[in-house]
Structures are given as C-alpha cells and as structure tokens.
Amino acid sequence: MKKNIQRLGKSFFIIVAVSVLLFQSGCGFKDIDKRIFVLSIGVDHTDNEERPYRVILKLAVPSGSIKQSGTEYTYLVGESESFSTAIRNLKTQTDKELDFGHAKVIVFGEDILHHELEEIMDFFLRRRDIQLVSWVAIGQPSAENVLKAEPESEMAGSHALFNLFDQNGVESPLVVTTYLFDFRRRVLERGIDPILPVLFANEDKKRIDVNRAIVVNGNKKRVELNPKQTTIYNLLSNNSKRFDVRVKNDDLNFTVAIDTSNVHFHINTETKQKPIIKMDIEMVGIIQEADVYTDSSKLQTYSKATSKTIEEDVLEVLKKFLEEGVDPLGFGVRYKATRLHNNKRNEEWQELYPKVTFEVNAKASLKSTGVIE
Structure with a gap:
C-alpha cells in the first residue's frame, strides 16, 4: 500500500513539474544572429545642459568569411541627459540586440574629468553585462575620434585597443593599464588618486598613440605625465x-x-x-x-x-x-x-x-x- 502511494506521489510530482515547464514564459536568450556585439564605449561631454552626454558605441559587424572585404565596424552615436537613456535610444538605430558582454574598453573624453567621476562611472558599475575588468582611458581630442580610428593593422572582429592594454599584443612601459574596478577604488578611496592612459587619434584616424597618462585628484585637478614620466610611474608601481x-x-x-x-x-x-x-x-x-x-x-x-x-x-x-x-x-x-x-x-x-x-x-x-x- 505504501509503495503504491509513493509511486502515485512521484507520478503526481512529475506531472506538475512538466505542466509548470510548459506554461513558463520564454527566457531572455536571443540567438547570435539577433545580437550585435559592442566592442567599446565612448563618452564625451557636450555643451548642451539638457543633453550633456554624447555616447558612442563601436560595434563589430559579423561577416560570413574572414577574407570577405567591406565594412567591418559600425557606430552608434546619441546624446541624452543620462547614459541609460542614451543606450535605450541607440537600440532603436539597429535591428539587433546590443550585447555588451564583449565591451572591454571605456573611453572618456577629456572634458568628462571636469565633472563628478562617481556619477559618471555609476552606470558602468551597475550594469551586470559590463565587465569590471574593462579598461578605462581618456580620449584626445575626443572619445569619438579615438573609437572611430581604425588602424590599418586592426583585424576584422578584433579591436586595436584590446591589443594595447592586454599585454599580449603590445608590451610597453609607456602604456598605463587601468581597470574599471581599480578606477572605482581609486575614485572612492582616500590616499590614492586615479590615473588613466591617454589615447590620441591622429587626423586621418589611421593611428592611435598611447604613451602618456593623466592623474586626477579629488579636486578635479589634472596632472598630465609625459612619456618619460609615464615610464617612471609604471616602474614605481x-x-x-x-x-x-x-x-x-x-x-x-x-x-x-x-x-x-x-x-x-x-x-x-x-x-x-x-x-x-x-x-x-x-x-x-x-x-x-x-x-x-x-x-x-x-x-x-x-x-x-x-x-x-x-x-x-x-x-x-x-x-x-x-x-x-x-x-x-x-x-x-x-x-x-x-x-x-x-x-x-x-x-x-x-x-x-x-x-x-x-x-x-x-x-x-x-x-x-x-x-x-
């Protein structure tokens, strides 16, 4: 009798479990052909008080063949009063879901340093799909110029900035590497100041130089280090x-x-x-x-x-x-x-x-x- 009851209980549990699964709504997963990958994020400050932030996304365009020629990247640019609103508006400019899982570089325009860094980095720390090991840098003359630069050595689906910072492609004492989590720690912690590498894009946007750095203290004071001083900083740290x-x-x-x-x-x-x-x-x-x-x-x-x-x-x-x-x-x-x-x-x-x-x-x-x- 007890065995029959146990069998009926197991059967009832299985039926209920299957029924629950059948009535579950679809998950948030999207096929890869429905997504487009964001490689890097740029933020510039505008003179418009109503829309102070200009957000630039560099996207990798998938190709059927490595040998296939044509456009390898596309860009989305928008201005808004906040990062979240800007990203939401940029989603309407593409037919695919923006995937930030591969976004490993965040470039700020130099004018951003005049504003509260805690407020600026808040968005990037709260989003679960942006990696805390993303690299943070300053772009000159602007973040947009740096992200739209496409060096001739840059390969399809890759990013020149990745090779500059990950120490696998380029090993140079002139390159300062700052991660998002470390940038946050330096901004909030008393007794240590943030230091960010400076990325400079030339006029034809065919080369990106990174051989300087900027130190920012709590009073929004900026101290720029020349290449020799940047090398000494990397040595001392x-x-x-x-x-x-x-x-x-x-x-x-x-x-x-x-x-x-x-x-x-x-x-x-x-x-x-x-x-x-x-x-x-x-x-x-x-x-x-x-x-x-x-x-x-x-x-x-x-x-x-x-x-x-x-x-x-x-x-x-x-x-x-x-x-x-x-x-x-x-x-x-x-x-x-x-x-x-x-x-x-x-x-x-x-x-x-x-x-x-x-x-x-x-x-x-x-x-x-x-x-x-």
Whole structure:
C-alpha cells in the first residue's frame, strides 16, 4: 500500500513539474544572429545642459568569411541627459540586440574629468553585462575620434585597443593599464588618486598613440605625465619590469635595456616634522646602444652611472607628484594600512604628505655590454 502511494506521489510530482515547464514564459536568450556585439564605449561631454552626454558605441559587424572585404565596424552615436537613456535610444538605430558582454574598453573624453567621476562611472558599475575588468582611458581630442580610428593593422572582429592594454599584443612601459574596478577604488578611496592612459587619434584616424597618462585628484585637478614620466610611474608601481634608460654625462653616453626590476618603499614617520619615504629599486639589464666604446671590464662603472640616472629620474617624478598634490602610487593608503586604525589617519596624512622628503636608492646590475665587443 505504501509503495503504491509513493509511486502515485512521484507520478503526481512529475506531472506538475512538466505542466509548470510548459506554461513558463520564454527566457531572455536571443540567438547570435539577433545580437550585435559592442566592442567599446565612448563618452564625451557636450555643451548642451539638457543633453550633456554624447555616447558612442563601436560595434563589430559579423561577416560570413574572414577574407570577405567591406565594412567591418559600425557606430552608434546619441546624446541624452543620462547614459541609460542614451543606450535605450541607440537600440532603436539597429535591428539587433546590443550585447555588451564583449565591451572591454571605456573611453572618456577629456572634458568628462571636469565633472563628478562617481556619477559618471555609476552606470558602468551597475550594469551586470559590463565587465569590471574593462579598461578605462581618456580620449584626445575626443572619445569619438579615438573609437572611430581604425588602424590599418586592426583585424576584422578584433579591436586595436584590446591589443594595447592586454599585454599580449603590445608590451610597453609607456602604456598605463587601468581597470574599471581599480578606477572605482581609486575614485572612492582616500590616499590614492586615479590615473588613466591617454589615447590620441591622429587626423586621418589611421593611428592611435598611447604613451602618456593623466592623474586626477579629488579636486578635479589634472596632472598630465609625459612619456618619460609615464615610464617612471609604471616602474614605481611595478606595472612594468622592462624599460630603457638613457645614461648621459661627460664621459658616458649609452642606453640600457632593463629586463627585470623591483620596487619597494617604506614610510618613516618617526619624526612627524619631516616624514621620509624610502624607496629601493633593484634592476638587471644590459647595454643595448652606445655612442662610445664600452669595455666589459667596466660593467661596475656603467652600473653605478645607470643607478645614478634612475635615482635622478625617479626623484623628478616623485617631486612632481608632491608639488601637484597628487598621489597615484598610493602612499596615503600604505600609511593608513601600516598604522593602528583611528578616524584621523587620513587627516594626518594630508598634513604629512606636503612635508615628505624622498630617499631613492637605485641599484642597477648590468650583465653585459651586448653581443658585440
């Protein structure tokens, strides 16, 4: 009797489950031929107060064959009072559903930096289909110019900006990589300032240069770094292990290729009247170019000259950060993390940072003068 009841119960459960599935509404899934993929998003600021945001979407146009010629990309451009409204309006300009799952680059126009960054990035953080590992950059002369640039080396269905930032296509100490999640952290966290790479599109839109960066602090102040300063920043933040150093003085004139590098710093506030940031830099490299004869027996001399040059370059950049009142390296975060917590640590650091002095100790070890003697 119990077995019959159990069998009837199982049969009833199966019938109910099947019935529920039959009456379920369709899910949100759309076939791939009903979707179009957004590769990158651009945002420029307009002078229109009613529609202040100009949103640009770069879309990949699917092709039946890799060898097929013709248009590989298309663009949607619209202006609105908010990002959400702009995206909704742009959907009416295409016959396919916009898919943001492959959007890995967000480019802001330079004028955006004059406005509240928290409000600007809010949309990108709330949407579940925009990746937090998307790269964020500044576009010059505008985000639209950068996104509409199509370098001749760009392949169909790919994106030149992907290769610039993912460190697989291009490995350069001049490229600063900032992720969306890190950009948010830097905007909200006290003690570290956001830094964004600068993308510049030339007039014919056939080339994109990325060899500079911009630091933004909480007061909307912008500090632009030239290529040399950008390289030093990547070195100090341990984002790049390889870079070139030009050593030039009265007796020596050569270029060193650094293969590996490591940077550590310590904040000493035992005497609050004169806090000290001690920075140790270790590097290994070889001489790859020289205007004078180089003797392999003098590698120690060349190493000392390289160390001195690095110390001077690093001190120049650190003093620039201090004079401009910006902190992209996170000295303030390190100070708060290495002291017992209280509610005044941030205020303490704001008072200490202008008084900081830097002590840089660079140790370069050159292994050879190259393959020629």
